[in-house]
Amino acid sequence: MCGIVGLFLKDKSLEPQLGAMLSEMLVSLSDRGPDSAGIAIYGAPSKNEAKITIQSAKPGRDFPGLDTELAKAIGVPVSIAVKSTHAVVRTSPDKIDEARETIQALRPDIRIMGAGDVVEIYKEVGLPEAVVDRFDVRKMTGTHGIGHTRMATESAVTTMGAHPFSTGADQCLVHNGSLSNHNNVRRELIREGMKFETENDTEVAAAYLSSQMAHGKNLGEALEGTLSDLDGFFTFVVGTKNGFGVVRDPIACKPAVMAETEQYVAFGSEYRALTKLPGIDNARVWEPEPATVYFWEH
Amino acid sequence: MPATKLSKAAASDHASRVFDLDVSSLRELNQALHNLAPGSNETAWEVLHPKGSHSVAVGVDQPVSIDVRGSVGYYCGGMNSGSAITVHGSAGPGVGENMMSGSITVKGDASQYAGATGKGGLLVIEGNASSRCGISMKGIDIVVHGNIGHMSAFMAQSGNLVVLGDAGDALGDSIYEARLFVRGKVDSLGADCIAKEMRPEHLELLQGLLDRAGVTGVKPSEFKRYGSARTLYNFNIDNADAY
Numbered sequence: 319m320c321g322i323v324g325l326f327l328k329d330k331s332l333e334p335q336l337g338a339m340l341s342e343m344l345v346s347l348s349d350r351g352p353d354s355a356g357i358a359i360y361g362a363p364s365k366n367e368a369k370i371t372i373q374s375a376k377p378g379r380d381f382p383g384l385d386t387e388l389a390k391a392i393g394v395p396v397s398i399a400v401k402s403t404h405a406v407v408r409t410s411p412d413k414i415d416e417a418r419e420t421i422q423a424l425r426p427d428i429r430i431m432g433a434g435d436v437v438e439i440y441k442e443v444g445l446p447e448a449v450v451d452r453f454d455v456r457k458m459t460g461t462h463g464i465g466h467t468r469m470a471t472e473s474a475v476t477t478m479g480a481h482p483f484s485t486g487a488d489q490c491l492v493h494n495g496s497l498s499n500h501n502n503v504r505r506e507l508i509r510e511g512m513k514f515e516t517e518n519d520t521e522v523a524a525a526y527l528s529s530q531m532a533h534g535k536n537l538g539e540a541l542e543g544t545l546s547d548l549d550g551f552f553t554f555v556v557g558t559k560n561g562f563g564v565v566r567d568p569i570a571c572k573p574a575v576m577a578e579t580e581q582y583v584a585f586g587s588e589y590r591a592l593t594k595l596p597g598i599d600n601a602r603v604w605e606p607e608p609a610t611v612y613f614w615e616h
Numbered sequence: 617m618p619a620t621k622l623s624k625a626a627a628s629d630h631a632s633r634v635f636d637l638d639v640s641s642l643r644e645l646n647q648a649l650h651n652l653a654p655g656s657n658e659t660a661w662e663v664l665h666p667k668g669s670h671s672v673a674v675g676v677d678q679p680v681s682i683d684v685r686g687s688v689g690y691y692c693g694g695m696n697s698g699s700a701i702t703v704h705g706s707a708g709p710g711v712g713e714n715m716m717s718g719s720i721t722v723k724g725d726a727s728q729y730a731g732a733t734g735k736g737g738l739l740v741i742e743g744n745a746s747s748r749c750g751i752s753m754k755g756i757d758i759v760v761h762g763n764i765g766h767m768s769a770f771m772a773q774s775g776n777l778v779v780l781g782d783a784g785d786a787l788g789d790s791i792y793e794a795r796l797f798v799r800g801k802v803d804s805l806g807a808d809c810i811a812k813e814m815r816p817e818h819l820e821l822l823q824g825l826l827d828r829a830g831v832t833g834v835k836p837s838e839f840k841r842y843g844s845a846r847t848l849y850n851f852n853i854d855n856a857d858a859y
Contacts, residue, residue: 570747570766573709573727589687589708590668603706605727605746608766 319469320494321347321587322481324555325595326462326562326614329581332596333362337458341450343584343591344465348446350587351469354480355449356441358490358557359463363435368411370418371431371439373404373477380425381405391420402452403477404431404440411435414487429478429515434488436460436559441480461616464557466492472500473518483521485512486528488559493520494572494587495551503548523548527556541565541611553606555585556613563613570608577601583614632660632683642669649699652678668708673701679718693720696737712739715756728765731758734775740829747784750777753794759829769796770806778825780834788842790859792849796842797822799834807858808848812841 323343327333337359344357374380381400385407389396394410396417409417414433421428431439440453446467450456466481473479482490497503500519503526508514512525526548530540537556541563544554553572556563564585566574577584577592579601586592589603606612635645645663652658661682666672670689673682677697684692687705697716706724715734722730725743732748734756741749741758747765750758750772759778766784769777772794782800789806795818796809805811814837822836847855 571728575727588668588689589706590689593667593687603725605725608747 319350321350321467321591322465322492322494322553322555322585323347323587323591324462324464324492324557324562324564324583324585326583327460327581328583332581333461334459336460336463338456339595340463340465341446341456342594343586344446344467345450346591346593347467347587351467352445353468353470353475354441354443354477355446355465355467356439356480356482356492357450357453357455357463357465358432358437358439358482358484358492359455359458359460360436360488360557360559361438361458361460364408366410367408368414368433368435369438370407370409370414370421370433371404371437372407372421373429373431373441374425374427375403375477376427377403377405380428384421384425387424388417388420391424392416401440401454403442404453406438432482432484432488432490434484434559437484437488437490437557439482439484439490441466441482442477443475443480461560462557462562464490464492464555464562471496472520473516476516478516479518481520482557483518483524485521485525486531489524489528489531489557491520491524491527491554491556493523494553494574495567497523497548497550497552499549519550523552523554531558537561537563537615538611538613541613545609545611553587560616561613562615563611564606565611566606566608568609570606574606575603576606576612577603632662633658634662634664636664637667637669638665642672646671646674649673649676649678649680649682652676652680654678656680666705670708673699676701676718687724696720706743707741711741712737712756715739725762726760730760731756734758736775738828744781750775750794753777757825757828759825759831761831763800766803767806769794769809772796776821776825778822778829778839780831788844790848791842791844793844795821797825797836797839798842799839802840802842805842808845809842810845812843814839814841 385396385398396409481492484490497519500522663684666686668689674694676699679698681700689708691710693701694713698718701720703722707722707726709727712720715737717737719738721740726741726745728746729748731739739758741760744762745764749764749768751770753772753775755774763781769788773792779798783802785803786806788809819836
């Protein structure tokens with residue numbers, strides 16, 4: 319099973335409600351996967367600041383004082399906003415890689431959820447309702463976002479095994495399905511220098527897309543490549559800094575439904591995820607075709 | 617279920633029993649439908665605010681009419697035996713799966729495997745159907761006003777699939793004995809599925825199906841018939857490549 323959702327806003331007036339809309343969509347699919355849930359939200363870019371979302375199983379030990387120590391180590395101002403087990407670290411964009419490495423050196427138990435100019439990622443073991451409450455996702459604003467509720471098949475039920483998976487700046491991916499050649503693809507990507515944190519097949523798909531885009535392909539072209547290079551069942555929903563993409567494998571047995579109005583493009587594993595969106599009764603609703611890439615950019 | 621019983625149900629002048637799924641649970645609706653005794657006067661049912669719920673009106677076995685006002689999720693009308701269900705919206709995967717008799721009409725589109733394994737009755741989809749429409753059908757009649765997706769009628773065993781629009785790849789893959797009538801183009805035929813001659817008895821059969829599905833202005837002669845070449849019934853090593 320697994321349930322996935324995505325929402326890409328075209329109408330700026332809906333941006334304050336993005337977190338609430340996406341949360342509602344995800345919670346409606348809770349019974350597709352009870353193991354873990356996660357959400358990635360693309361907020362407004364802030365002036366000269368990039369973000370790293372971090373996670374710790376012991377936030378009370380790992381987060382206090384991290385901003386001061388990190389600022390001292392990398393020589394630029396750092397701010398930190400803690401939300402339960404997660405925190406968003408903000409610092410100068412040109413120091414982002416250095417900040418990542420320094421965080422891992424200062425606090426080895428901290429996990430990096432994702433980084434970029436706009437993305438924030440929150441994921442934990444548990445049902446969507448608990449996860450969106452814990453991180454106050456309903457209050458978040460933004461331009462687009464993706465979410466996932468997991469029924470674990472390919473790797474352990476852990477925070478890091480939850481989706482979305484982020485393997486590049488402002489990139490992330492959620493997946494319904496299972497890949498059969500992920501070990502081979504992982505080996506090839508490791509040879510290219512990519513790093514993996516889990517045994518999860520979806521992390522391989524995310525890293526595959528990051529690798530393709532690092533080679534100069536756009537999101538649409540990278541998604542096209544999944545059809546020949548990844549084997550297995552998949553419906554992928556992908557976010558980039560300003561883009562939103564969907565692709566299903568040629569067999570397309572994993573469910574998917576999309577809706578588009580002048581205000582938004584929405585994706586759900588099932589129609590019931592879309593029923594509370596504004597104007598859904600008059601939206602163009604369709605089932606994405608197998609082996610066909612759909613993507614939108616701002 | 618004879619058509620006369622259905623028309624009697626539809627013509628009933630009893631007030632319809634309304635279930636609003638914003639107020640009642642799906643379980644209450646389905647239990648009430650299952651509690652219907654033969655000869656019950658509650659022959660007309662209306663379901664409001666289905667909001668994509670799964671298993672709406674599954675397992676009904678009395679000749680009642682059920683109008684669902686909105687879109688449904690998985691398996692609407694599954695195992696239907698004798699009721700006339702109308703979905704005034706779209707249907708998710710598996711609408712009418714394993715239907716025995718009666719009818720289901722979807723005013724919008726249907727998702728994957730509509731009418732799968734159906735043994736009887738009539739499934740009408742006024743919009744498009746997705747992949748694997750009529751997979752393993754075993755006697756059901758399916759009429760789709762629009763198009764159907766890939767791998768439709770896979771391993772179909774009996775019954776009729778009528779498509780006014782186009783069919784996707786691998787139509788009728790490994791088909792046994794069902795009859796497939798397609799008016800538009802077929803992207804490709806699956807293993808052991810071939811185009812067949814449209815004889816007078818097929819034109820007559822098709823006209824009957826179109827009439828029952830309320831299709832007007834379309835002639836049986838506009839369709840092509842497809843069915844089994846019957847070379848894969850029994851394993852023969854010479855046919856190994858065809859599987």
